[in-house]
Every structure is written in structure tokens, then in C-alpha cells.
Amino acid sequence: MKKENYKKHAQSTINLQILALQKLKKSIGNAFNQAVKLIGECTSKTILVGVGKSGHVASQIAASLSSVGAPSFALSANDCSHGDLGSISKKDILILISNSGETAELKPITSYANRNRIALIGVTAKKNSLLYKAADIKLLIPEVKESGPGSIVPSSSIIAQASLGSSLVISVMKYKKHGIMLFKKWHPAGSISKKLLTVKDLMIAEKNKIPFVNENLKMQDALKILKHKNLGFIIARNNKKITTGILT
Structure with a gap:
């Protein structure tokens, strides 16, 4: 039996993800600036919702936004239709993430946001999708080739979403002019706290x-x-x- 060389699969996957990030970099436009300003000036909460694998990305972005002083949390797209829409108020900002922008779970959420005039940022790769059309600010990520057999495993698209999210987080931090000492305030434990420790902290x-x-x-x-x-x-x-x- 021939021994499989998995290293080449890893390298192929990484190459596809590099290409995805290169495409993403070129796609950043004025809508990104609008999203940063909207989140940076929000006086309430930024709420992120993702469908499928994008839901995990949404949770990570929400946690990172909170860590730089932009209070955020994530909701399950499915749970939104079972009462969690009540967590979203008119002063909040809603960020919806879906590669296709067409999944069934999205319709009740976009309708709720539009009906109640809740600011909606849509992150999707499909320009003609339900999400793209419903969003007030449209963050169009490039369509990319996925990894695995048949190129159907969400991988390159997830990396692109996560990278866009990280870029939003850092940009919002810059917009709010939150420096290292404020970042330290929200990270009292762990290796980050130790790196930012000052003599005064030990006095x-x-x-x-x-x-x-x-x-x-x-x-x-x-x-x-x-x-x-x-x-x-x-x-x-x-x-x-x-x-x-x-x-x-």
C-alpha cells in the first residue's frame, strides 16, 4: 500500500488560503471604513450572527471586539428565530456573516433588523444574495476556492471571514484611540497581562x-x-x- 504524503495536502490548503487573503486585501473598500465608523461610534452593543462555520467566526470576532472596548456578543442564527431576536435593540449594531448570504436562517433576522431600523452590516461573498440586499453596509468578501475533495469544505472562505473580522477589530481600536494601557485594563490575566505589567502594578x-x-x-x-x-x-x-x- 502506497504511503500517503499528507504534507502536500497541507501545503495546498495553505496556498489556497493565501490566495483568499490576497483577494480579500484587494477587495477592501470604502464600505469597510463605514463599518469601522459605525462600530466605533456605537453607544450600545455590536451583535454578531453567523450561519454554520461562520457562527464560530462570529463568536471570535465578538470576543475580540469586546477586548478592545467595543462591547459585543454573538448569537446563534437558529436561536434568533426562537426568541433571541429580543436581545437586539434599536441602538445595537448587527453584523451578519454568511458566505452564500442565502441560508434560510437569515430571512427572519434581516427582516427584523430592517423592520426595526437596526443598523445591519452584511458580510457575504454573493452580491445578489438576500443578505447583501438587506444590509445597510455591505462587506463583500471575494469568492474563493475551498480545500478538500470537490472544493466544498469551508476553509479558505472561513479564513477570509476571520481575517476581515480581525481587521475590523484593530481598525475599531484605532478609531476609538484605545492604546495599550486600556487594552491591559480588559486583560487582567494571562500572558497578555504579564507582558503589559508595569513597575507601578507591583508597587x-x-x-x-x-x-x-x-x-x-x-x-x-x-x-x-x-x-x-x-x-x-x-x-x-x-x-x-x-x-x-x-x-x-
Whole structure:
């Protein structure tokens, strides 16, 4: 039995995705600027809905938008027709993602948005689709070749959607002028928090917790304070409260 070389399949998939991103880069137009401005000025929530694999992309974009100070959440397209449309208010922005723009789950959502004058951003690859026609801002992503047998496995299109989403996130962050310190505010844990840690973060905020001792204090008493404070150091000062040394 001939041994299959899966490396070539991986390289083929990646090449198709690179081509998809190159097409996406060329497709970015003024509608993208309009979407950034709309999201950046939103005083309520940005709600993302995707159908199928696009639903997972929607969740990722929503999480990333929230992390840069644009409060967002994702909804299931199917659940929207079973009560979740009530989560969407007139001040919200709705972003619908669907490669075909024609799936059955979309109709109730687009109708609700249009009927209630809720700002709708449509992300689709089909210019004549239901979603494209219903959207106030139309983000048309290029039609791309998918990977796998028959070129039917959502892969290149998903990468394009995710990349467009990441581009929106960074652009909204720039629009809002949210810098690193605000980004840190929304990331108090994990490796990102550690990278953004400053000396001030480690400083003792309350003055009475700083272990000051008089320089004439006996060493055995100083060591007791060192152990009790559990900070790894004490600061020695003279009678004029001028620092004369540090014991660690």
C-alpha cells in the first residue's frame, strides 16, 4: 500500500488560503471604513450572527471586539428565530456573516433588523444574495476556492471571514484611540497581562503597608518585622525619616 504524503495536502490548503487573503486585501473598500465608523461610534452593543462555520467566526470576532472596548456578543442564527431576536435593540449594531448570504436562517433576522431600523452590516461573498440586499453596509468578501475533495469544505472562505473580522477589530481600536494601557485594563490575566505589567502594578499602594523601621532597631526585631510583613524587604530610616538602607 502506497504511503500517503499528507504534507502536500497541507501545503495546498495553505496556498489556497493565501490566495483568499490576497483577494480579500484587494477587495477592501470604502464600505469597510463605514463599518469601522459605525462600530466605533456605537453607544450600545455590536451583535454578531453567523450561519454554520461562520457562527464560530462570529463568536471570535465578538470576543475580540469586546477586548478592545467595543462591547459585543454573538448569537446563534437558529436561536434568533426562537426568541433571541429580543436581545437586539434599536441602538445595537448587527453584523451578519454568511458566505452564500442565502441560508434560510437569515430571512427572519434581516427582516427584523430592517423592520426595526437596526443598523445591519452584511458580510457575504454573493452580491445578489438576500443578505447583501438587506444590509445597510455591505462587506463583500471575494469568492474563493475551498480545500478538500470537490472544493466544498469551508476553509479558505472561513479564513477570509476571520481575517476581515480581525481587521475590523484593530481598525475599531484605532478609531476609538484605545492604546495599550486600556487594552491591559480588559486583560487582567494571562500572558497578555504579564507582558503589559508595569513597575507601578507591583508597587504597594497603601503607605502603611510599607515596612519602614528605625535604623537603630535591633536586628532580631527587624527580622521579625521582615518575616511578618512577608514582602521580602524592610526599609531602614533615621529619626528624620530619611532612608538609610534596605534589608532583604
